């Protein structure tokens with residue numbers, strides 16, 4: 001059995017976890033909105049057409065913030081199409097995904113749905129085909145109390161109270177060649193700066209997110225971030241990161257190493273932000289919004305009939321190894337909690353999502369479990385830690401640790417929670433940790449997600465093939481934690497004074 005040692009010290013905090021790192025994303029894409037969160041007439045739908053079975057899983061998943069309405073969709077979206085009486089809302093040719101958008105669900109429905117889901121809305125404005133005026137109008141519609149054209153329109157539409165949306169994304173992936181209204185870094189940086197400035201004139205309490213690169217390896221990564229921030233450093237609050245991974249070569253060790261790639265991506269963006277801070281001689285620190293992350297490759301061959309309504313798109317069925325990587329990516333986000341303040345698993349329902357639906361049922365994909373546990377128990381302070389872990393060699397990233405670990409200390413609840421993934425496909429790892437500063441702590445719970453078949457999936461007829469269970473493979477003796485982490489497993493170990 002391999003051995004590893006974790007060193008933690010509660011006097012060396014890394015940072016407090018912002019609960020918004022457990023956010024998600026609902027785009028008008030495929031069956032995420034239509035047939036996912038909204039399906040009037042479905043057996044569990046409420047009077048608003050919101051599926052109660054989905055709402056209940058969303059609450060269990062634990063997403064304090066949901067980004068909306070895109071994604072690529074937002075760059076061609078007229079928000080006015082999606083408000084007011086439903087029978088007068090227009091259907092439009094939606095160019096980002098080649099479908100018909102009926103606009104039966106829009107801004108007000110989303111704000112109401114968020115209230116029921118217990119989530120804060122994170123709204124994106126269209127900086128592809130539209131610009132400053134429309135962004136300001138949407139903000140006025142959402143946040144202005146009353147007595148103006150757009151706030152009175154909201155009141156007439158049945159929402160007397162403002163939606164009070166505090167988080168705003170300034171467009172989406174504006175460097176991408178697929179993006180409607182793509183821009184150069186200078187064009188986008190200026191537009192982001194002015195849009196953010198004007199929106200904050202209307203509502204100084206909002207926070208804004210500027211678009212970083214669409215993914216780490218896109219040509220132009222780094223320069224895009226610098227050039228955009230050079231224009232908008234003073235007026236925006238966050239810079240976005242997006243990244244999806246896939247096991248396209250069917251090489252599991254290489255695939256699971258991608259959390260190390262994510263780690264480097266975040267560190268590099270932090271460095272770029274701080275370089276711009278130094279150049280601007282600014283006192284302000286730009287934080288990161290990793291507002292699209294997940295695994296996306298199973299559905300790459302999926303065909304869609306063009307100009308259909310809410311077809312199946314990007315419906316990845318996640319397997320067990322995907323859950324391991326998702327668990328590792330969450331650990332990576334925790335280990336950067338000093339700078340990553342917002343993160344959104346993309347997406348929420350049906351479209352590259354932890355929750356799937358049919359007309360009859362809703363069920364949990366494999367990636368649901370590490371997310372739900374990390375969101376629920378990964379609250380508090382992440383402690384700086386040193387891990388003596390065995391490593392393995394990869395083609396793309398050199399030596400990568402076999403273990404990903406994040407310790408989270410909740411001083412109010414007096415609990416220490418360790419999240420750990422053992423990526424070794426052949427051997428268990430014996431993890432030890434000296435708990436001298438956590439005197440009297442013992443293990444209250446060790447939850448493990450493990451399956452012998454890396455490709456096992458959950459389906460409508462077999463929704464619990466991959467599901468977590470409790471194990472008693474960890475204990476504390478003489479102030480030292482010993483945990484046996486099964487080969488290829490995700491683990492959560494909770495400790496408190498006994």
Ligand code: AHR
Pocket residue numbers: 027070071072073172173292346347
């Ligand atoms: O999440 C799916 C798509 O991925 C989003 O619309 C876009 O922002 C990204 O490229």
